[in-house]
Amino acid sequence: MLGDMVSLLWAPFLMCLVLTGLHAYLGVHVLSREVVFVDIALAQIAALGATVAFLAGYEADTVVSYFFGLAATILGALVLSLTRSRRRHVSQEAVIGAVYAIATAAAVLLADRAPHGAEHVRSMLVGNILTVRAPQVLEVGGIYLGIGLLHWVCRRAFLLISADPETAFAQGWRVRLWDFVFYASFGVVVTTSVRIAGVLLVFSYLIVPALAGSLVGGTLATRLLVGWGLGAFVSVIGMAASAGLDLPTGATIVCAFGVTLVVLWAAARALKP
Amino acid sequence: MRRLAPVIVGSALALAVSMSGGAAEAKVRVVTSTPDLKSLTDSVGGDLVEVEALARGNQNVHDVEVRPSLMVKLRRADLLVINGLELDGWADALVRGANNPRLLPGGAGRVDASSGVPVLEVPAGRVDRSMGDVHPQGNPHYTLDPEAAVVVTANIVAGLTRVAPEHRVTFESRRQEFLSRLAAAQARWTKALDAFRGTRVVVNHNSWIYFLSRFGLEQAGTVEDRPGIPPAPGHVARLIQQMRQERIRVLILESWGDRRLAERVAGEAGARLVVLAHTVGAVKGTDSYLDMFDYNVNALAQALR
Numbered sequence: 161m162l163g164d165m166v167s168l169l170w171a172p173f174l175m176c177l178v179l180t181g182l183h184a185y186l187g188v189h190v191l192s193r194e195v196v197f198v199d200i201a202l203a204q205i206a207a208l209g210a211t212v213a214f215l216a217g218y219e220a221d222t223v224v225s226y227f228f229g230l231a232a233t234i235l236g237a238l239v240l241s242l243t244r245s246r247r248r249h250v251s252q253e254a255v256i257g258a259v260y261a262i263a264t265a266a267a268v269l270l271a272d273r274a275p276h277g278a279e280h281v282r283s284m285l286v287g288n289i290l291t292v293r294a295p296q297v298l299e300v301g302g303i304y305l306g307i308g309l310l311h312w313v314c315r316r317a318f319l320l321i322s323a324d325p326e327t328a329f330a331q332g333w334r335v336r337l338w339d340f341v342f343y344a345s346f347g348v349v350v351t352t353s354v355r356i357a358g359v360l361l362v363f364s365y366l367i368v369p370a371l372a373g374s375l376v377g378g379t380l381a382t383r384l385l386v387g388w389g390l391g392a393f394v395s396v397i398g399m400a401a402s403a404g405l406d407l408p409t410g411a412t413i414v415c416a417f418g419v420t421l422v423v424l425w426a427a428a429r430a431l432k433p
Numbered sequence: 434m435r436r437l438a439p440v441i442v443g444s445a446l447a448l449a450v451s452m453s454g455g456a457a458e459a460k461v462r463v464v465t466s467t468p469d470l471k472s473l474t475d476s477v478g479g480d481l482v483e484v485e486a487l488a489r490g491n492q493n494v495h496d497v498e499v500r501p502s503l504m505v506k507l508r509r510a511d512l513l514v515i516n517g518l519e520l521d522g523w524a525d526a527l528v529r530g531a532n533n534p535r536l537l538p539g540g541a542g543r544v545d546a547s548s549g550v551p552v553l554e555v556p557a558g559r560v561d562r563s564m565g566d567v568h569p570q571g572n573p574h575y576t577l578d579p580e581a582a583v584v585v586t587a588n589i590v591a592g593l594t595r596v597a598p599e600h601r602v603t604f605e606s607r608r609q610e611f612l613s614r615l616a617a618a619q620a621r622w623t624k625a626l627d628a629f630r631g632t633r634v635v636v637n638h639n640s641w642i643y644f645l646s647r648f649g650l651e652q653a654g655t656v657e658d659r660p661g662i663p664p665a666p667g668h669v670a671r672l673i674q675q676m677r678q679e680r681i682r683v684l685i686l687e688s689w690g691d692r693r694l695a696e697r698v699a700g701e702a703g704a705r706l707v708v709l710a711h712t713v714g715a716v717k718g719t720d721s722y723l724d725m726f727d728y729n730v731n732a733l734a735q736a737l738r
């Protein structure tokens with residue numbers, strides 16, 4: 161029984177660490193851009209793309225369906241980058257909300273025409289971390305490594321635009337183009353991770369470690385280290401609690417994030433007079 | 434932090450094991466996708482089998498939240514019994530996750546309970562996506578026909594015999610015993626619904642056709658036009674009008690369906706809403722396959738009276 165549990169859980173656990181690696185970093189961007197729900201909107205757009213593929217006769221979980229989802233996500237990235245206004249007449253969050261609602265409703269209308277269509281939309285958004293296996297960890301790790309490298313190469317532009325878009329505009333950076341690259345790469349990440357872990361878990365990995373980092377403060381490196389440490393710690397705790405108490409794994413990890421965040425916040429309050 | 438991980442996970446796992454205890458070794462370990470198949474497997478396997486269902490009775494099968502213990506059971510299972518006809522395609526993702534190739538299509542530990550069952554509503558001719566919701570292989574809710582249990586239990590016994598040939602005779606004699614109880618019960622159910630032969634009823638989700646056909650009732654329409662998607666207003670309006678014209682008195686709702694919409698339709702059409710168990714355990718007091726039919730037959734007869 162113990163052996164079974166270990167061989168069942170090690171691949172999901174490694175996947176959690178892989179998720180932590182890239183999401184904690186992307187979360188820093190997402191927080192400073194104030195676009196926390198962008199992952200959910202992009203995942204929904206990917207689901208819409210896969211629904212279109214399904215209507216055209218391509219089954220879910222095939223390469224063609226994946227590329228339909230990807231193409232839709234990149235279209236979504238285009239919308240998000242084009243709607244950024246320099247003087248912030250419109251909050252980006254409002255655009256994200258509208259994109260989410262419309263993509264969801266459009267998927268419902270499309271699914272209405274397809275056999276089991278509604279189920280296919282759902283299967284794009286409901287991942288199950290327990291079903292992860294070793295080859296998937298390598299595959300996803302590879303994709304994330306590629307995206308991570310892209311972000312390392314373009315770090316000056318991405319970090320400046322996230323932290324201080326006004327200066328970026330003033331210095332003559334092509335902000336909308338960089339935004340497009342940012343959202344497109346972000347879309348690739350969430351499309352992949354949502355299918356594996358589900359919306360809730362991905363959202364938590366994205367936001368909570370970065371939030372903890374900004375609670376502690378300091379340089380980007382410090383915040384990243386705090387985020388990665390917290391993400392890895394919560395993955396261990398959540399996985400262990402799920403195994404020990406026999407609870408659904410994804411939901412347990414999300415709640416472990418919640419508890420840890422409360423403890424961290426209380427500690428931060430106690431330390432700072 | 435990362436170096437500490439194996440220690441913490443390890444100790445939690447040790448806790449998990451001490452809590453779950455050692456399972457009896459000699460039993461055939463079976464996992465089924467639905468509670469109906471669990472109940473039928475229990476009926477033919479008795480104390481020789483240990484059966485677990487992936488979906489619980491009161492839950493939509495698409496919302497199955499898997500706990501680690503269930504994955505371990507799948508990993509160790511000798512036999513997987515699935516409903517087939519595309520009802521439980523989701524189960525294979527779990528089987529692959531549990532890394533138990535014996536249970537995958539073509540494996541020795543896999544039983545498709547639908548094989549040999551006379552399937553209703555198989556679309557004639559070419560099936561095309563533009564036709565809307567069509568199950569290419571036919572309506573998958575055949576376990577709601579008690580007669581189907583004859584074939585289903587034969588399939589289960591064949592599977593059990595493959596993994597535990599030494600118990601072949603016991604499995605078969607238990608099956609016969611169960612089938613004679615089923616036949617006696619079915620005579621009772623047929624009698625209870627006999628007065629209502631030919632009566633037309635409306636259902637919420639198209640999962641009752643086997644049940645209705647078995648007992649001589651007719652399905653006049655469905656509230657949902659496509660599963661999982663709220664019906665268009667025109668469809669609902671036409672249905673209500675049809676129910677009034679034909680004086681349809683009963684609307685059947687499966688326990689996880691949209692109760693508010695069904696209530697509204699039944700109310701406007703002057704019909705009674707009756708909630709039936711679409712699977713074992715879906716409604717209180719339906720803990721076995723036979724109990725489920727007892728409940729459904731009584732509830733329906735009462736509503737039709």
